[in-house]
Amino acid sequence: MPGILLDTMRGQRSDHIPLWLMRQAGRYLPEYRALRADKGGFLELVYDSDAAAEVTVQPIDRFGFDGAILFSDILIIPYAMGQKLEFLAGEGPKLSPTLVDHALSSLEAVPERLSPIYSTVTKVRERLGPETTLLGFAGSPWTVATYMVAGEGSRDQHQTRAMAYQNPEAFGEIIDAIADLTIEYLVGQINAGAEAVQLFDSWSGSLAPTEFERWVIAPNAKIVAALAERCPDVPVIGFPKGAGEKLPAYIRETGVNAAGLDETIDPLWAAKALPDSLPVQGNLDPLMLLSGGPALEKAAKRILEAFGDRPHVFNLGHGIGQFTPIAHVEELVAIIRGWQG
Numbered sequence: 001m002p003g004i005l006l007d008t009m010r011g012q013r014s015d016h017i018p019l020w021l022m023r024q025a026g027r028y029l030p031e032y033r034a035l036r037a038d039k040g041g042f043l044e045l046v047y048d049s050d051a052a053a054e055v056t057v058q059p060i061d062r063f064g065f066d067g068a069i070l071f072s073d074i075l076i077i078p079y080a081m082g083q084k085l086e087f088l089a090g091e092g093p094k095l096s097p098t099l100v101d102h103a104l105s106s107l108e109a110v111p112e113r114l115s116p117i118y119s120t121v122t123k124v125r126e127r128l129g130p131e132t133t134l135l136g137f138a139g140s141p142w143t144v145a146t147y148m149v150a151g152e153g154s155r156d157q158h159q160t161r162a163m164a165y166q167n168p169e170a171f172g173e174i175i176d177a178i179a180d181l182t183i184e185y186l187v188g189q190i191n192a193g194a195e196a197v198q199l200f201d202s203w204s205g206s207l208a209p210t211e212f213e214r215w216v217i218a219p220n221a222k223i224v225a226a227l228a229e230r231c232p233d234v235p236v237i238g239f240p241k242g243a244g245e246k247l248p249a250y251i252r253e254t255g256v257n258a259a260g261l262d263e264t265i266d267p268l269w270a271a272k273a274l275p276d277s278l279p280v281q282g283n284l285d286p287l288m289l290l291s292g293g294p295a296l297e298k299a300a301k302r303i304l305e306a307f308g309d310r311p312h313v314f315n316l317g318h319g320i321g322q323f324t325p326i327a328h329v330e331e332l333v334a335i336i337r338g339w340q341g
Contacts, residue, residue: 002133003130003133003195004018004066005018005020005133005196006195006196008312008313009196009237010257011257011277011311012311013309013310013311017304017312017339018067018314019065019066019067019332019337020069020313020315021315021316022069023319024069025055025056025058025059025068025071026071027322028320028322028323029058029062030326031058035055039051041087042087045071046073046076046116046117047116049120050123052070052071052072052116052120053123053124056070057127062326063329063330065132066133068128068133068135070137071120072117072120074137074138074139074143074147074200075147076113076117077138077181077182078095078148078178079113080110080113080185081109081110081148081177081178082107082108083096084096084097093147093152093153094151095148096151097151098148098149098150098151099148100150100151100159100160104170104174114184114185117185117189118192119192121189121192121194125193133195133196135198136186136189136194137197137199137200138185138197139182139199139200139201140182140201140219140220140240141179141182141220142175142201142204142207142215142216143200143203143204144182145160145171145174145175148178149163149174156206161206161207161211164211164214164215168214175215178219179223183223183227183230186223187227187231194234196234196236196237197234197235197236198236199220199223199237199238199256201216201220201243203241204242205241205242205243212243212246212250217250220254220256224236224238224254225255238250238251238254238256238258238260239259239262241262241318243262244264244265247265247270251275251278257279258279258281259278259280260281260282261283261317262282262317263282263283263284263285263288263316263317263318267282267303267306267307268306270307271306276309277311279310279313280307280311280312280313281312281313283317284300284303284316285316286316286317286320286321286324289320289321289324289329289332290321290323290324292327292331297331297335300332300335301335304339
């Protein structure tokens with residue numbers, strides 16, 4: 001029998017609200033920090049399938065979440081496309097050569113860099129009970145492209161946005177190449193045992209409406225359509241962070257099965273603006289979880305009440321913070337598990 005999270009993503013309502021947290025496998029957990037110290041760098045941990053599987057299940061063992069999210073990184077795609085990937089202490093990920101001054105054709109693909117990720121998925125699925133849904137993921141083409149073009153993250157993605165304006169043909173080739181490989185990558189994760197997948201578009205909010213249509217909606221629609229044809233029973237969650245009032249168009253035009261909402265979305269607005277039957281996921285502010293206290297319970301219950309008439313997976317509006325106290329996560333779990341809607 002599928003887990004309640006998977007049922008919810010397929011459009012079923014339940015009095016039991018499924019729960020998982022973005023970045024739930026990570027630095028706020030002492031068991032993660034211990035394993036990371038033992039294995040060394042972040043990329044080394046991702047590519048050790050046994051260790052990555054252990055990291056993926058750590059929050060399930062501790063909190064009993066309804067979903068396990070694959071421990072990996074969105075930049076595995078450019079790494080497989082031939083860019084060099086480094087995670088530098090205190091600086092974040094770095095990709096080279098940058099596509100702002102190198103042609104996409106200069107990269108030599110290394111598709112075998114995807115295989116260890118599939119191995120991790122298989123190992124995780126073997127360790128999870130049927131009640132826990134295994135989620136795979138990938139970065140959406142726009143967000144991945146921002147890193148490939150600039151070589152690193154930025155506040156406003158100015159280099160990538162400028163390239164998209166000045167040379168849309170060349171930039172379109174990058175977007176298409178990312179989308180094509182992302183389809184194969186997600187199909188590979190599904191074949192290895194992922195039961196649902198999420199498309200992270202962390203930087204979608206930086207685009208003007210017409211650019212959002214071209215560089216966010218269109219490539220995600222291509223990915224969703226391909227997955228619907230090849231893996232028709234697997235829900236796709238779209239998470240366009242910062243989309244704001246563009247969210248209804250994103251949902252309508254991409255065809256995603258469920259929508260992740262960031263913390264800036266008013267749940268009362270979303271409950272009215274989005275299709276009644278659409279499963280939604282979110283959207284507690286990660287800083288609220290970090291802060292804890294009575295305000296945490298109030299905020300969580302406001303979200304639960306707003307989405308009480310539709311399929312809803314409780315989650316954060318973005319990733320859990322590194323310094324989030326374990327006790328606050330335990331408090332949130334108790335609030336959601338005790339909810340009587």
